Amino acid sequence: MTTTAGEGPAPAQAPTEQVEAVLRLMPDAAVVVDGVGTIVAANQQAERIFRFPDGGMAGAAVESLVPVRLRARHVRHRSAFFARPGQRPMGAGLELWAIRRDGSEFPVDISLTPLQVGERQLTMASIRDITAQRAEWESEARLAAIVASSDDAMISMDLGGALVSWNPGAERLLGHRAEDVVGRPFWRLVPSDLRPQMEERMARVRSGLRVPNNDTRRVRADGTQVDVAESISLVTDVSGEPVGFATVLRDITERRRAELELRHLLAESQRRERWITAMSEVRLALFSGTETEAWLDLITRRVGELIDADGVLVALPSENEPDTLTVAAVRGETSLDVGSTMSIEVSLAGQVFQSGQSIVSEDLHNDSPAPAPLLSGVRIGPIVLAPMTSSAGPTGVLIVTRTPGRAPFEPEDVRLVESFAQQAGLGIEVARAELERSQFALISDRERIARDLHDHVIQRLFAVGMSLQAAANSIADQPVLERIEESVEELDATIRDVRSTIFSLELQATEHVEKSARSRILDAASLAAPALGFQPRLQFDGPIDTRLPEEVVPDVLAVVREALSNTARHAAATTVQVRVRVEGDQLVIEVIDDGQGAEGRTRSSGLANLRARAEGRGGSMSIGSGRNGKGTAIDWRVPIPG
DSSP: OBOSOOSOSSOOOOOOHHHHHHHHHOSSEEEEEOTTSBEEEEOHHHHHHHTOOTTOSTTSBGGGGSOGGGHHHHHHHHHHHHHSOOOBOSOSSOOEEEEOTTSOEEEEEEEEEEEEETTEEEEEEEEEEOHHHHHHHHHHHHHHHHHHHOSSEEEEEETTSBEEEEOHHHHHHHOOOHHHHTTSBGGGGSOGGGHHHHHHHHHHHHTTOOOOOEEEEEEOTTSOEEEEEEEEEEEEOTTSOEEEEEEEEEEOHHHHHHHHHHHHHHHHHHHHHHHHHHHHHHHHHHHTTOOHHHHHHHHHHHHHHHTTOSEEEEEEEOSSOTTEEEEEEEEESOSOOTTOEEETTTSHHHHHHHHOOOEEESOHHHHOSSOOGGGSSSOOOSEEEEEEEETTEEEEEEEEEOOTTSOOOOHHHHHHHHHHHHHHHHHHHHHHHHHHHHHHHHHHHHHHHHHHIIIIIHHHHHHHHHHHHHHHTTOOOHHHHHHHHHHHHHHHHHHHHHHHHHHHHHHHHHTTTOOOHHHHHHHHHHHTHHHHTSOOEEEEESOHHHHSOGGGHHHHHHHHHHHHHHHHHHTOOSOEEEEEEEETTEEEEEEEEOSSOSTTTTTOHHHHHHHHHHHHTTOEEEEEEOGGGOSEEEEEEEEOOO
């Protein structure tokens, strides 16, 4: 420590031993300055922080320790202090700077103490380098600014869960003011169902484990909950001991909304892809000549899969009952079977068929004021009924259902059903056009066959008969004669049958697209082949076309369709025979298969419908075993006019 003045810009009187003793005891850098600003003494700490050699500060001007830009102001302050000396402690809030001998500046804190040494007025300045402290203050200020300006909620709490700090971001996110929550329990912000999870995370953090960020929920001041991303860390004191927790909460409401929207768009994209694939499959089947029944079955299957329906069915106008719709295809759980009918005037399907407008209900069972045909047997909840149309007008109705309690159909589901209904309507129109084309081709063939039979076959048979009759006149052997006469009678019967066939062919040709009862029965049986996996065998006995009244034909077709449909669904048969015959004043239809038997099939609503049809015409229906006790035999018979 320097205790005597050395060389300097101004002579300095030697300090007293008392001043020197004080300087030695000072923990901080210290200098003693006289009234004209000359340093009369300095301790070693001062020489060290200002980078002066030992004894180099005594006699120097105190302004040499002040940056040049501040020296004029310092002279004024020094003069004012000596004029009115008084104690000024450190930490007075002044921003003070000093300059080292090498010209580098550094922040300082200075306390001033006036000294009276004899007649001399001196001032002792204690100087503390606050470079590190200032850096810490600046860091804390930056951190405080970040915390204050952050949109995220930055919260700290003690180990007991009491809130310690609460930034403006927390106020914006959670709605609480800092003065209302600091000191209150942190747990009021945590939903009760998430508290165990949060307690576990805090325990892991306190034990020194790293806990990844977590998407969770927090409770707002108004009681609502907000989705947040949370990070949590341990707060320790200078000794490393845990003193609390710090958590940062970021509002992820928009992110969640975006994620949901993205998932929705992805699901919609996948749905549309399945939709396009299914529509392409349906169109391909339509224009590749697939049978109408198989094509409609494809539509019901694809619609049911795409919108997760419990039941799908297609209803078409009945061929011979203009006021009814007939179920042509069924998939899943419905109260109707193939062949079942619905009145156009009173049923929901009829309303859609007539109006051309879809009907959508979230709960048909509760919405419908009275039982409708679709409500018998199976309770129906959400339902969509979409019209099938073509350029020629309405062609049918596509009906899609779910059981009660299930979610209603979304607007996208309804649009999908309507699109498939349009395709189905187009398909029906194409099928009808193809049917008319094939019928006209069939008519042409029948006309040709009728001409050939009349012009060639009958004439030859007649010539053979005449030859046999002529030969009989020259034969005396009675047995041979009888044989020839029997042959002539057989030829006469054959000629009559051929003429009857010609008459039937000519009649159908003049009726153009109108079909005989026999032809319609054949068509109805052929439609069942895809479902059965084979072609059913048909046998006709008796004058079917001439004796069968037109009003009975729809019942006959319904019997054939439903019996074959029932066999396809339940029998697992490999063969089935349909026999239609006229016995006196009765029409009898027998359907016999070699499947699993009749057990359990008598409860079918479709078979019950056929029984009701028979009884309504004064007839009967029975179900029993097939040939040799195997399979199932259905016997349906009604009286017909003689």
